[in-house]
Amino acid sequence: MSFPGLFALILALSCMPAITATSCRDTSPYSTQSHYEHVLSNYLNIWNGDLSLINSTFSPNISVHADRFPSPTGVGSVPLSATTSADFEAFAQRARNGWDKYTFVPYKWVAGENKIAVRWMLDAIMGANFTLAPTTLKQGDPLTYNGTDFLVLDECTGLIDEAHIAQDLITLFHNLGLTAVTV
DSSP states (O other): OOHHHHHHHHHHHHHSOOOOOHHHHHHHHTTTTHHHHHHHHHHHHHHHHHGGGGGTEEEEEEEEEEEEOOOTTSSSSSSSOOOHHHHHHHHHHHHTTTEEEEEEEEEEEEETTTEEEEEEEEEEEOOOOOOSSOOOOTTTOOEEEEEEEEEEETTOOOSSEEEEEOHHHHHHHHTTTTSSSOH
């Protein structure tokens, strides 16, 4: 390349605007109150039985952190292992199994910066085939307890990337009629 051609190329490149990397956060349509309400509604509807919302609510590779739960055998406890949206669906199905009624009711929530925190109450009626934990309750007996879930959204997709589930398990165990829990 001749000197005048090289000079023209350098001049043209120096006049171009600088290219800067932008994060999804800079242009994301997902950090709005209406999106947070939509995600929270989907999340609660999944827990309330609409599992068709799993793929439009969770990232394919989700990270779920939750309390250990008593083993259905009554011996020891079981850790939660959910690293995909399919795992979360199986977790929600297992949690819903054995209830005649199983409804999560939110009573406080906040959201911002791609995060949602929700304080909920489970309003449930014991079913005939309950095996999630040992219990003295019979079919038709009511059960309630509380928890708080902290959800982290992917800033590029708006889907839930992380779910941190903290349940008031002492109240749950008490309400199940348990006097001792083995770990």
